[in-house]
Amino acid sequence: MPELPEMENYKLLLNQKIAGQMITDVQINREKSINLKPEPFKNTILHQKIVNINRKGKHLLFQLQNGHVLLLHLMLGGWMFYGSETEKPKRTIQVRLSFGENHLYFIGLRLGYLHLYNQKEAEQKLSHLGPEPLNYDFTLNEFIYRLGKKHGRLKTTLLDQEFIAGIGNCYSAEICFHAGILPTKDIDQLEESERGQLYHSMKVVLQEAIKHGGYMENPIFKGDTLTGGFNHLCQVYGRAGETCRRCGTLITMQMISSRKTFYCSNCQKYSTISSLPAGFFFV
Incomplete structure (x- = not known):
């Protein structure tokens, strides 16, 4: 299961790849991987820019231009791949976010999830987590x-x-x-x-x-x-x-x-x- 270093690595690399880019298409292949019905989920995030990607514990938070947050927890077996359709691994894709010709593929989200919240809801979902061990103020x-x-x-x-x-x-x-x-x-x-x-x-x-x-x-x-x-x-x-x-x-x-x-x-x-x-x- 991805832990803090893995998610921090993903955060850093994905900020280089998709921060500032607009979501041009959304594909939901497994409805259980999200927390809303596919249509309202898609309508809320489609044509929104990824402002930045943050991390809290083992979670990634994709901050959208409209103030909403995509909250990702990969759990056991989950991973991601960013690239074109010809580059993607031959694995079952649960969710795909498109950025023009390139896509962010969410793979192995059987236990993991990609949930959509407003900022306050996202903070509440993560409020139980303890401190970040690498923060300067965690003495x-x-x-x-x-x-x-x-x-x-x-x-x-x-x-x-x-x-x-x-x-x-x-x-x-x-x-x-x-x-x-x-x-x-x-x-x-x-x-x-x-x-x-x-x-x-x-x-x-x-x-x-x-x-x-x-x-x-x-x-x-x-x-x-x-x-x-x-x-x-x-x-x-x-x-x-x-x-x-x-x-x-x-x-x-x-x-x-x-x-x-x-x-x-x-x-x-x-x-x-x-x-x-x-x-x-x-x-």
């Missing part, structure tokens, strides 16, 4: 304060979108590995130094993942060489049974809250000596 003190109100396993807390917005299964694993802390550890058992290391690792891992285009490999347009570049840099996620690149121990996979959780049982024994500096894993 270490704020992180420690919010963490102090949580209990239970670290992995489950990092996945809680009301705690922090945008972190999912992949980056919770990578953050814990970078911090040298087991994701199975209970929040109440975390030392103050561990909490500080988690905050630092969260910033490092998410920024590096954005820099390398996230871990999901489907290109968003023909010739896209950025998207998915972080996949081969993942240290533990999806690597169960493979050797740790740091110590050689086999990577463990364990189910926590019905989610696959990956870690190195040797490296993830936090100490100030074994914690690694920023960028160590991303050479």
Whole structure:
């Protein structure tokens, strides 16, 4: 499932491609992917310019000239492609927005959605989300304060979108590995130094993942060489049974809250000596 780095990558690339462009046609192939009947949906967005594209957590917000917002959540299996009819992948398209000869294809929206709201409605839909972890005003003190109100396993807390917005299964694993802390550890058992290391690792891992285009490999347009570049840099996620690149121990996979959780049982024994500096894993 796309997480904060993937959606930030999509935001940046799509702003380059379609910001300022007018929607010239709308095709709805799966009515369940939208929240209105096709006709009012089309009539509201047709011939509207995309002013810009913003992100909140794992959502993208397409801001339209008329003040409405297209709110996208790709969920599991969802992705996008921008290009001409001859360039599009041979996949089922749920929704297509046209910009002249090029189109933005929404693919795999079986669980995901593209909903249309006014600005106030969009804000209400996202009001439950926690802070953005990379915002300058999300300080270490704020992180420690919010963490102090949580209990239970670290992995489950990092996945809680009301705690922090945008972190999912992949980056919770990578953050814990970078911090040298087991994701199975209970929040109440975390030392103050561990909490500080988690905050630092969260910033490092998410920024590096954005820099390398996230871990999901489907290109968003023909010739896209950025998207998915972080996949081969993942240290533990999806690597169960493979050797740790740091110590050689086999990577463990364990189910926590019905989610696959990956870690190195040797490296993830936090100490100030074994914690690694920023960028160590991303050479």
